[in-house]
Amino acid sequence: MNFLTNPLLAATAITDGWSKQQNGHSTLPGSAALASLFDPFGFGRAAFDYWRDSAERSILYLDVMRERGNQYLEHMEQTKPNVLGFDTEVLVDGRTLPRPTNYELLRVLPHEGTEIDQQKRPFVVVDPRAGHGPGIGGFKPDSELGVALKAGHPCYFIGFLPFPEPGQTVEDVVESEVAFLRHVIELHPETSEKPMVVGNCQAGWQLMMAAALEPDVFGPILIAGAPLSYWAGEHGKAPMRYTGGMAGGSWITALTSDIGNGQFDGAWLVQNFERLNPANTHWKKQYHLYDNIDTEAGRYLEFERWWGGHVVLGGEEIQYIVDNLFIGNRLSTAQLVTHDGRRIDLRNVRSPVVVFCSRGDDITPPPQALGWVRDLYEDVDDIVANEQTIVYCMHDTTGHLGIFVSGSVSRKEHTEFTANMDYIDVLPPGLYETSVTKAGTGEDAELYERDYLLEFTPRNFEELDQEVKHKPEDDRRFATVARISEINLGMYRLFLQPWLKATMTPEAARWIRRMHPIRLGYKLLSDRNPLSVPLPVMADAVRKNRHPVSQDNVFKTFESMGSDQLVASLNAMRDLRDANTEKMFMDIYGQPLLQAAVGLHGDAHVHRRRPGAEPERRRFVEQRQEELRAKIASGGAHEAVMRSLIYVLGGAPATDERNFKRLRASRAELEPGIQLSEFKRLVREQFFILKLDREKALNSLPTLLAGHTNDDIDGYLSHLEHVFAASGELSEHTAERFEQIKALFDKARPSKPATSQPVTEEASAEPTAAKPAATRPAETAAKPDAAKTTSKTPTDTEQKGEKTSATNEPASEESAKPGSDTGRRKAPRKR
Structure with missing residues (x-):
């Protein structure tokens, strides 16, 4: 009975001696000698092993296709289908x-x-x-x-x-x-x-x-x-961008929606994707399953559950997308x-x-x-x-x-x-x-x-x-397509669309949708097809007595070579098709006569021109710049450190997450409790200040640090060094920028008053600038003369209009060193 239901079992029984003899378990006397006599090179045995394996793989492959069809029908019957794994x-x-x-x-x-x-x-x-x-x-x-x-x-x-x-x-x-x-x-x-x-x-x-x-x-x-x-692309690639032009515009989209009674079948979009790579669609994907049928069935069915889960789009939706995005x-x-x-x-x-x-x-x-x-x-x-x-x-x-x-x-x-x-x-x-x-x-x-x-x-x-x-010359071609699409769509809506809408019914639309070639391919190989009834029985029998062929089988090698040759042939046909399509597109829509007919020939403007800025946008930018100029000298240590960080890293060829990790960890030290949104605002504000006026922004660093002790400033520099070191050694350019920052930070160090200079009553008071930046108002921290000290501060030259360039070298080699006392002034002592 088993021989009748599965002919492969009969063939297996006839040649069982060959198989067992090859595995070292021969039970038929003289089978090895007989096989060697009639098949001295083993081609007959290899041929039979390959034939049996290919027949078994064919049965298992068809059974997987049957499961795919059942899966498709089950998926489409769900009211809320999805393929989420959660x-x-x-x-x-x-x-x-x-x-x-x-x-x-x-x-x-x-x-x-x-x-x-x-x-x-x-x-x-x-x-x-x-x-x-x-x-x-x-x-x-x-x-x-x-x-x-x-x-x-x-x-x-x-x-x-x-x-x-x-x-x-x-x-x-x-x-x-x-x-x-x-x-x-x-x-x-x-x-x-x-x-x-x-x-x-x-x-x-x-x-x-x-x-x-x-x-x-x-x-x-x-x-x-x-x-x-959608107009962008490189010649010889991206063939989908020519689809609208070769179809004569979006009228074909309207036609498809009208055939669907106002609904567009997503299977047409899937078919467009599959046409891009016919070798994969028609052979490679299917052969990969056939070649690895014992291991690939689960993965294949999992992917096909999504790939075959076709949905429907509204006619208005798809028309908007094609007109305004794909073509326009x-x-x-x-x-x-x-x-x-x-x-x-x-x-x-x-x-x-x-x-x-x-x-x-x-x-x-x-x-x-x-x-x-x-x-x-x-x-x-x-x-x-x-x-x-x-x-x-x-x-x-x-x-x-x-x-x-x-x-x-x-x-x-x-x-x-x-x-x-x-x-x-x-x-x-x-x-x-x-x-x-x-x-x-x-x-x-x-x-x-x-x-x-x-x-x-x-x-x-x-x-x-x-x-x-x-390529600007391509823009004129795609603009020509957009004009012709509008003309053809208008003609379709005037002459053909009223007739289709009058004759198309919901039942006819559903029947056309079910008859789509892609949808039909799933349904024909499912349990709804009476011819598939024997498949599960035959597949179970094969799985119980599977005889996979080894990869070194000469006929299996010929099969792989034939598959590769078929893929190469289909790829060559695809490349020829895409090259001809591109050439036709460029030739047709590059014709001066056609461009002139739609009013585009000789037009000097770029058809993909950049939109201009509205007057209110320009006023907003100007207002924003004025606000930032007013904040250049406002703030405290946090602003100074962030401004320095952005300036130095701005000269680096690249940065990575390690800088951010250290900065994020030290953010709590500089200003506990700051939210990421506030941190983001600070970074962007300091970035724009540097972009707006780099020289003034850098020269304001001593002003932002006014009143901080030497230990504070040393801590800020150490913090910056720690962040910069996260991504490795600084480049020569960034190292030079960091030296500038060190020199500017040194200018903010407290200075020692001259001994011959009398100390006033005002100077004997507690200087306001000596308060921590986090506890005093930003306006006070921004004023270097808040303490009313009698010593001359480094910012006096700025107040006289003598700005110091951030790119100038320090006055002496010693003064550039962050640990040097040269050029520093001690903080005034209270009497």
Whole structure:
């Protein structure tokens, strides 16, 4: 009976002697001699072993496909499907908001044994809604959510339901995310820090829109694999940016939504992703499962549960996205305006933005992830003027999904981002590139809390352009596409759309959605197909009597070679297709006649021009500068130390988390009880003061330290040396800056009055400036003559208009030494 149900058992029984003889357990007399006589080189035995193994793998592969189909049907029947690997509870349902959406806020419950510190900054992950269901940011322990939970942060997840609410728009989704973040802030009144928010892929630009409209609810923002500048790209790469032009614009999007009776099937977006890499879609991914069928089934099914979890988008939503972002590129140029008249300008974002992208990503390459910086700002000074901190990190090889799915990326990059969010939050405004390096050993080993170290390097726009690779001539082509898209969409809405809307019914839309090739592929190989009934029985029989072939089997080697050749052929076809598509795009939309027809030929302006600053913004900057000028000589030791720290580190080629760790530890010593938000304000204020007038800011250091003892000043210098030493030996340039700081601090040391000079009654009183900086008003601490001493202080030259340049050398070699008494004046003694 077994032979009838599984022919493989019969073949196995016939050749059992060969197999047992090979394992040294021959039970058939003369089988070895007989085999050697008819098959002296073993090719027959190798061929049969390979045939049997391939047949067994085929049965097991088909059974996995059957399980995949069952899993798909079960997943799609759920009302709230997701692939999160953590238990959750719903806190806010977006359908109950004033403008209902299909989004919801979930609290992530940690696994048993994981301790959460409610005092830590909340961590929020927003998943992309690009055709797949939610949960990819936390579907395994080594994920964005897993990393944050392991670090002890309270975590939240913003997901969505399979179908949109009637009339739901992109603006409604953005407002829902803002409402969710406000609720998270209310849940943590004990911490003054705003939540760190992570946006993957399409969720990244949604978060940036929300942060531009409501910047006060965001802490640091991490956008992973998120496209923001859709016209950007390098020739020979990023073929998706040509899709809109080759389709004739967004009319095809409207057509697809109308066929769906006002709903857009996300399976079409998934199909676009799969077309990018046909070798992986049609062969490599499936062959990898077939080749490793005994070990890969679980991992394959886990991923397919998300990849096949197709959702539906509203027609208005997808049309807004394609018109304004994919084709119009209006987000990165501040051209979007909400229905109530608010302009969405990414320069309004006040939180630090971390851009994580990869050179191996063909969906969101670095130019599209970083091009918005080039679109909005003239240079780094423009970024600083807008008080914005932008950090970018580029992986060399990982693909688009690997940015927020790969376990190795989560254990490395995402772990470092999470651990250093406070450091990122206090970085002075500017543009930085961060790199993750292996942690070292040595005398500073206690400063390495993890296996890797996050290092920040200031960058300029020349260095940024090496990644963005902006070509102004391409802008005219994409602007031409945008004009033609508007024309074609208008023609479609006039002539074809009314007929489709009149004939399409909800039942017909559902039938078309079910017949989509991708959806159909899952359903055909499931238990609903009667032909799959024998598969589980045959698969169980194979598993009980499995005969895997060894890797050195000659036919297995031929199989691997054939697979590699097929992949190479498909890749060559893909490269040829992409090259021809790019050439056609450049030729068609670069035609002067076509550009003239849409009113763009000869137009001198750059079509991706940077938005100008509004008059009120310019007045605000001027007012802010005046406020900062008034604060140059205000403050005390804390301001002086922070100003010195920023000045010296500003000359360093790079800094890392070790500096911040020591500074954070010593922060309590300098000013106990200061909150991180206040610390951040101090850092930014001192940074802007240095940026505004470096010479005056440095020459005011003795004024800020007036009245402090020699021991105090020695302690401040020791503190600075301790912080600088955290990241290794100072470079020559930073060492020179530190010597300047030492000389300026020496000028603030108390001076000894001349013996021939009479002491007045005023001088005999307790000098006001001798009070600790933390207990006297800032105005008093800022005045060097508050003590009314008769001795001449080093700041007298400033009061006479003789400013001392911060770059000048000290008067003598001895006076430059922090331990030298030369040039110092003792504090006046009381009589």
